[in-house]
Amino acid sequence: MAASTGLSGGMKRVLVLVLIFLAVASVISSISIVQRLAALDRVSRYNLTWLLSQAAHESLRLQEMIGAAALPGSQIDVDDVTLRVDVLRNRLSLLKGGEAAEFIGARPDLKATVDELSASLTAVEGLVDRLPDPKIAVRMRMLLEPLVPRMLQMAAAANQWSGEKVAMDQHDLSVDHWALTGLLLCAALVILALLYGQQRIARKLESEMEQLNSLFQSTGAFFLMLDRDERIVMVNQALRDFRGDGDRDMVGERYSISEDGGLSPETAALWQAASGSEVLKPAEYETRAVDVAGNTRIIKNTATPIQDKDGRLLYIVLIGVDDTERRQAEIRLFDASRLANLGEMASGVAHEINQPLAVIRMAADSLHEELESEEAHADLPALFDFMKGKLKRISLQTDRASDIIRELRTVARKPSDEAEPFALADAARISAGLLSEQLRASRVALSLELPEGPGPTVLGQVSRLQQVVINLVLNARDAILEAAPPEAVGILGHVVVRVSDDREKDIATIFVEDNGAGIPETVLPRLFEPFFTTKPTGKGTGLGLSISYNIVRLMHGELSAENRSEGGARFRISLPLAPSDAPDQPGAMHSTTGFASQDGATPDPAGTTDERTALAAR
Amino acid sequence: MPVFFAPRILIVEDEAELLDEVASYLRRRGETVVTATTCNEARRILEDDSKPIDVLITDARMPDGNGIDLIRAQTERIGDRCICMLMTGHLEESQITAELHKVRIFHKPFAVLTLYRELRSAVAGTSRKRELRLDHEPVVSAHGE
Numbered sequence: 001m002a003a004s005t006g007l008s009g010g011m012k013r014v015l016v017l018v019l020i021f022l023a024v025a026s027v028i029s030s031i032s033i034v035q036r037l038a039a040l041d042r043v044s045r046y047n048l049t050w051l052l053s054q055a056a057h058e059s060l061r062l063q064e065m066i067g068a069a070a071l072p073g074s075q076i077d078v079d080d081v082t083l084r085v086d087v088l089r090n091r092l093s094l095l096k097g098g099e100a101a102e103f104i105g106a107r108p109d110l111k112a113t114v115d116e117l118s119a120s121l122t123a124v125e126g127l128v129d130r131l132p133d134p135k136i137a138v139r140m141r142m143l144l145e146p147l148v149p150r151m152l153q154m155a156a157a158a159n160q161w162s163g164e165k166v167a168m169d170q171h172d173l174s175v176d177h178w179a180l181t182g183l184l185l186c187a188a189l190v191i192l193a194l195l196y197g198q199q200r201i202a203r204k205l206e207s208e209m210e211q212l213n214s215l216f217q218s219t220g221a222f223f224l225m226l227d228r229d230e231r232i233v234m235v236n237q238a239l240r241d242f243r244g245d246g247d248r249d250m251v252g253e254r255y256s257i258s259e260d261g262g263l264s265p266e267t268a269a270l271w272q273a274a275s276g277s278e279v280l281k282p283a284e285y286e287t288r289a290v291d292v293a294g295n296t297r298i299i300k301n302t303a304t305p306i307q308d309k310d311g312r313l314l315y316i317v318l319i320g321v322d323d324t325e326r327r328q329a330e331i332r333l334f335d336a337s338r339l340a341n342l343g344e345m346a347s348g349v350a351h352e353i354n355q356p357l358a359v360i361r362m363a364a365d366s367l368h369e370e371l372e373s374e375e376a377h378a379d380l381p382a383l384f385d386f387m388k389g390k391l392k393r394i395s396l397q398t399d400r401a402s403d404i405i406r407e408l409r410t411v412a413r414k415p416s417d418e419a420e421p422f423a424l425a426d427a428a429r430i431s432a433g434l435l436s437e438q439l440r441a442s443r444v445a446l447s448l449e450l451p452e453g454p455g456p457t458v459l460g461q462v463s464r465l466q467q468v469v470i471n472l473v474l475n476a477r478d479a480i481l482e483a484a485p486p487e488a489v490g491i492l493g494h495v496v497v498r499v500s501d502d503r504e505k506d507i508a509t510i511f512v513e514d515n516g517a518g519i520p521e522t523v524l525p526r527l528f529e530p531f532f533t534t535k536p537t538g539k540g541t542g543l544g545l546s547i548s549y550n551i552v553r554l555m556h557g558e559l560s561a562e563n564r565s566e567g568g569a570r571f572r573i574s575l576p577l578a579p580s581d582a583p584d585q586p587g588a589m590h591s592t593t594g595f596a597s598q599d600g601a602t603p604d605p606a607g608t609t610d611e612r613t614a615l616a617a618r
Numbered sequence: 619m620p621v622f623f624a625p626r627i628l629i630v631e632d633e634a635e636l637l638d639e640v641a642s643y644l645r646r647r648g649e650t651v652v653t654a655t656t657c658n659e660a661r662r663i664l665e666d667d668s669k670p671i672d673v674l675i676t677d678a679r680m681p682d683g684n685g686i687d688l689i690r691a692q693t694e695r696i697g698d699r700c701i702c703m704l705m706t707g708h709l710e711e712s713q714i715t716a717e718l719h720k721v722r723i724f725h726k727p728f729a730v731l732t733l734y735r736e737l738r739s740a741v742a743g744t745s746r747k748r749e750l751r752l753d754h755e756p757v758v759s760a761h762g763e
Contacts, residue, residue, distance in 0.1 A: 354707040355633055358726035362639035365729050393635060440679050490683060 052155035055091035222320035244292030280305040348438030356397035415461035421578040425455030431469035449498040456501035456508035460555035472512040479516030515568040625672035657683030678706035
């Protein structure tokens, strides 16, 4: 999916910055406001203008008072004057601090004035003691006289100055105010833009989810998603319909993946326990399921484990495909190939059966003639011996013919779907036996190398494996014939069928080797591809090896090919050994081991206990 | 009385039972029979001029070669003087070459009596030829008088 559900990293950073800025701005403006309030407070309390005008007023009063004292016959209250002088001194001292200091410090002329006033006042203070001397009063009044207008001037200047200051403050405050408002608006716009962006992403996500959902629901494949507790998280319509649960939700229900016959409990346990950097791989397996109509379908499953960033199992995704039709087509193809093989073998087998028939014919005719001749009747004991000999021969040859037919039938028989244990060596011997005549006709020698005793047991369908061996031996013969020069005489080549088992690795192997031309390196990797053939057009379908490959694979084995260092090719069929505790199926074993025990007394070319080169000797 | 000779018959067949049937049948009727189970063995016997073979009865397919090759070799060596017979289970058209047109072919399974009759008539034919040739030479014959 293109967008995540949360904010992207960049957007988050922007939002955080905006919020920090807002916080800082509000702190600053709060401090500003508090400062202004303080300032206003000061302004109202220590208004400089008021201070100066008050001082001026006080001076005037004092002046008047002293003036009155200069007049003859006046009564001066010296205490009152002292008080007034003190008050004035007090006022002047106030001019040294606070806002006054700021104001006066900026203007040296005012400073001079204050100093002068202070000096005058000091002089006046010195003279107070000598009141009510009218001359003193006059001197005092002369000292005080310039104070008032000066103070009034200062007051006026202070007034102006204060006004300017307040105006500046107002200006600053309104700038701050507008700046803050502007920033708040910007912040609001940014947030709105982010929200809008989020909305768009959410809508896009929704539409993608809808697409995905319709894809997921409409597919014919079965889709199931489980969490690590094996509860259903998602299930699609196809699976619901298959199970006939069309209306049930199924989400939240338990679904055991190892119970449906598929995922092995070991693998399931492995996935549950995974952690860290272990990468889990998907598992493929086949199951059989009964659909709502009661039909058994073969389902090809893939279970994919999804891990979280700590490597633990998060989900299991199960996808199933109904493989039934394909498998049925595959089986039909196997059967068609088997019948084609049989057709090829037919003439060879017919020839083989002719041998015992020829002997039977001759023995019977011979016996008949003997019985009709008069000379023979003269010596009855000899006649009886002759008869017994011929009849025994007829009987044995009949057995031989029926053995050949029985062997043919194991290959011709349509195999069951179930896997049964069977002896690999027997299967190899029968297949090779059925082909011996044909190979002899083509002047190709065929020999068998089988293990002592019954040999390894594997699981599968006997006739299918025989089909594979027949296919490989016929291919080997063709390879030899192709490589042989046209004027060659005698034996053209040799095909060996060898069975061995490796009990340590629990595998049994059949080798089919020839001394033909070998497989070209360019062909080797494509050998088992369907429809790939090196035969000229019209000869061979190119399906034989791919069918053989699939048959062996379905038996959980492997078919491979390589060139021999001595020249020619070696095909190898590897199959897992049947578990040793698997019960032998009487039917299957009987039909294949029936040939293993031959009456050793009668030399019988078809399947003697002397396995080695038995067929080549014929 | 016509001169008739006892032909030496060589039977070549790798199947022991079949070989025994044919050989014992002929021997019981007084024929001189030599047997071989492989082409090589047969060739040794055929090339032994001290004991010439007059009738060659051979199987077609054997582990070390083909009976048809034996017949061909024998025909090239002594031509008409050897009677050749082929026993076979199956013969493809392509294998019936010109040199086989004088060869009697028996398809298995066949009645051994038939083979015997063919054998005797062929031998009789050859006998007459031998008889005729003897006319041109000093005769040591048993003409009945």
